Amino acid sequence: MLRAGLPQASLNHIPSSATPVHLLPSRPSREEQECRWCSLGMALQVFALALFLVLLCGGQGAQLHSALFRPQWPLLRMPIVLPQRTEERSAPQFLSQAKLEVSSPCGPDCHKRAPTPSYWDLRDYMSYETLYSNGSLTETAVGIYAFNPADLRKPDPGRSRAKRQIYGPDSRFSIVGQDFLLNYPFSTAVKVSTGCTGTLVGERHVLTAAHCVHDGKTYVKGAQRLRVGFLKSRQRDAPHGNGTHAAGRPDKMKFQWIRVKRTHVPKGWIKGSANDIGMDYDYALLELKKAHKRRYMKIGVSPPARQLPGKRIHFSGFDNDRPGQLVFRFCKAHEETYDLLYQHCDAQPGASGSGVYARLWNRQRRRWERKVLGVFSGHQWVDRNGTPQEFNVAVRVTPLKYAQICYWIKGNYVDCRDG
Numbered sequence: 001m002l003r004a005g006l007p008q009a010s011l012n013h014i015p016s017s018a019t020p021v022h023l024l025p026s027r028p029s030r031e032e033q034e035c036r037w038c039s040l041g042m043a044l045q046v047f048a049l050a051l052f053l054v055l056l057c058g059g060q061g062a063q064l065h066s067a068l069f070r071p072q073w074p075l076l077r078m079p080i081v082l083p084q085r086t087e088e089r090s091a092p093q094f095l096s097q098a099k100l101e102v103s104s105p106c107g108p109d110c111h112k113r114a115p116t117p118s119y120w121d122l123r124d125y126m127s128y129e130t131l132y133s134n135g136s137l138t139e140t141a142v143g144i145y146a147f148n149p150a151d152l153r154k155p156d157p158g159r160s161r162a163k164r165q166i167y168g169p170d171s172r173f174s175i176v177g178q179d180f181l182l183n184y185p186f187s188t189a190v191k192v193s194t195g196c197t198g199t200l201v202g203e204r205h206v207l208t209a210a211h212c213v214h215d216g217k218t219y220v221k222g223a224q225r226l227r228v229g230f231l232k233s234r235q236r237d238a239p240h241g242n243g244t245h246a247a248g249r250p251d252k253m254k255f256q257w258i259r260v261k262r263t264h265v266p267k268g269w270i271k272g273s274a275n276d277i278g279m280d281y282d283y284a285l286l287e288l289k290k291a292h293k294r295r296y297m298k299i300g301v302s303p304p305a306r307q308l309p310g311k312r313i314h315f316s317g318f319d320n321d322r323p324g325q326l327v328f329r330f331c332k333a334h335e336e337t338y339d340l341l342y343q344h345c346d347a348q349p350g351a352s353g354s355g356v357y358a359r360l361w362n363r364q365r366r367r368w369e370r371k372v373l374g375v376f377s378g379h380q381w382v383d384r385n386g387t388p389q390e391f392n393v394a395v396r397v398t399p400l401k402y403a404q405i406c407y408w409i410k411g412n413y414v415d416c417r418d419g
Contacts, residue, residue, distance in 0.1 A: 070361035071309045073371065074301045079147030080413045081126055081403040089129070089137040092219040098194040099220075100320070100349035102211050102282065102378050107391060111280075111337040116152050119144065125268030125281060126404055131213070132262045133289070135224050139267075147400060152338055174325045181231055181253060181326055185357065185370055188297045189316040189326055191229035191255055192353060194222045197317035198286065199355025199372055200296035202409045204261075206286040207299070208353030209375055209395075210269040213284055217270075226263060228288060229255030231326060253324065261289045264408050280339035282377045282395050285408045297357060299405055300371030302396035305333040305341065308358050313343060313394070315376055317351030327351065341374055341394040352378040356394045364418070373397050 106114075117125065127141045181187065188200045196212035206228050213223040231253050268281030305311055314330040335342040341356070356374035361367075374394040397405070406416035 071303075071307055073360045073362055073369065074303050075363055076301060076399060076418075077146070078301075078399055078403045078406075078417050080145040080417075081400060081407055082143050082145065082413060083140045084143045086130075086138050086140045089139050091135050091137055092131070092223070094135075094219055094221050094224050096215045096218050096220045098196075098212060098222065099215060100195055100212075100352050100378065102209075102279065102352075102393075106279070108335050108337060108340075108342055111340060116149060119149050122147075122149060122400065125266060126400060127267040128404070129265050129267065129270060130262055131219060131223060131265070133224065133226075133260060142404075144400070151399075174322055174327055182233075184295045185297060185314075186316055186326060186328065187294050189231075189318070189354065191231070191318050192286075193225075193227040193229065193257070194220060195320070195350060196353035197351055197376075198228060198353050199357075200292065200294060201285075201299055201355070201372060201405075202296055203291045204288045205296075205409050206260075206288065207355055207372060207375060207405065208284055208286060209377055210265050210282045210284040211377070212353050213263055214265050214270060223263065226260040226286065227257040228260060228286060229257050230292065230294070232256050258292065259289045260286045262287050266404065279377060279393060280395065283375045283401070283405070285405055287408075297355060298369070298371050299397055299402060300360075300369075300373055301399055301402050302341065302373040303360070305336050308333065309360065313341070313345070313356050313358055313373070315345070315351070315354040315356045315394075317347065317354035317376065319348040320350035321348045336396070339396055339398060341396050342391050343394065345376075345392055347376065347378070347392060349378065351376055 123142060123144055126144060127139065130138045130140065132138075190198045190200060190206055192198045192206075192208050192212050194212050196208055198206040198208035198212075201207045213220060213226065232255070233253055264285045264287075266281045266283070269283075311332045311334070312330050313333050314328070316326055316328045318325070319327045329345045329347065331343055331345040333341050333343040354376040355372040356376055357370050357372050359368055359370045362369045374396045377393045377395055379390055379392060395401075403413070403416055407413055410416055
């Protein structure tokens with residue numbers, strides 16, 4: 001038998017009675033070690049280059065790269081929600097007080113067990129009322145096209161959240177200084193005169209919560225003479241850079257108000273506050289009498305919570321416990337239904353109506369975009385397994401809601417087909 005590492009001639013001189021010798025391979029030279037590392041480095045470079053070309057060059061590769069590294073806005077063909085007939089209704093009395101906190105006995109489990117609405121149910125929910133600044137009121141019936149109610153699939157159940165209020169450290173941030181307040185996206189937050197918050201979603205349009213103008217039965221006091229406040233600096237010649245005056249005090253801000261021309265509220269909300277499903281349609285659109293000059297935020301269809309970057313949502317509002325301040329927060333969204341998003345963001349009354357947004361990749365425009373994916377409705381107390389619990393709820397922008405809100409803004413459905 002041959003011994004590794006020795007020639008045959010050397011083996012002939014080894015006595016048969018000699019103790020076997022186990023020979024180790026010789027240690028490679030420094031040049032050989034460096035050559036091995038060079039080969040390994042070249043192989044890794046070739047593999048990285050090949051992976052880069054596969055991901056970026058081919059159409060499928062680009063989609064794979066985007067799917068792996070870029071959370072994306074849903075690329076959907078939107079349904080059509082078109083007005084069919086409009087009728088006048090009796091003028092409201094505007095006697096009810098606006099309630100900044102919404103309560104409902106139906107929580108996440110209740111909503112998940114709710115039956116799927118029919119096509120005719122959806123037509124009823126998506127019909128809407130329009131309140132004008134002169135106090136007149138109309139109701140518009142709609143038709144729904146290119147939409148299958150079977151698409152109302154329920155998302156995968158998430159983890160149930162624990163009871164939540166502002167305990168311990170408060171996770172909210174007050175945005176101070178005009179250099180921040182007047183910059184996007186904080187500049188899109190506006191104050192609604194009934195005590196809520198709204199978000200600029202068009203040159204003349206503000207998205208807010210329906211309960212800020214309507215309690216489920218009638219329009220609240222102040223809804224007829226509704227105004228929207230834009231936060232601005234009191235001193236026009238305030239120095240820039242650090243957002244403070246010479247004395248070191250923060251910039252003093254004030255609201256500049258614009259009157260609302262008309263308000264749209266879906267019939268899905270106007271069914272009585274005791275109706276459980278009303279939470280699903282707690283949104284309204286305000287049209288201003290004149291255009292503002294600020295950058296606004298587009299609306300987008302809400303993706304599943306697991307597809308949000310870090311599963312986080314963001315929104316800014318004018319919480320009542322911090323008067324005159326814009327309060328920003330972000331948090332993870334854990335539980336959801338088709339129409340509602342349940343999250344852990346700390347908030348107080350006054351933040352209702354804030355636009356919940358996220359920043360995702362737009363495949364068509366090949367850029368990152370922030371879009372409003374929901375409306376913060378507020379705190380919801382429910383009875384869950386015999387235990388009262390509090391949830392922070394946001395109304396998701398579904399394809400049907402996107403089609404409706406977009407039509408309210410654009411005035412046609414052609415510009416609303418691509419979400």
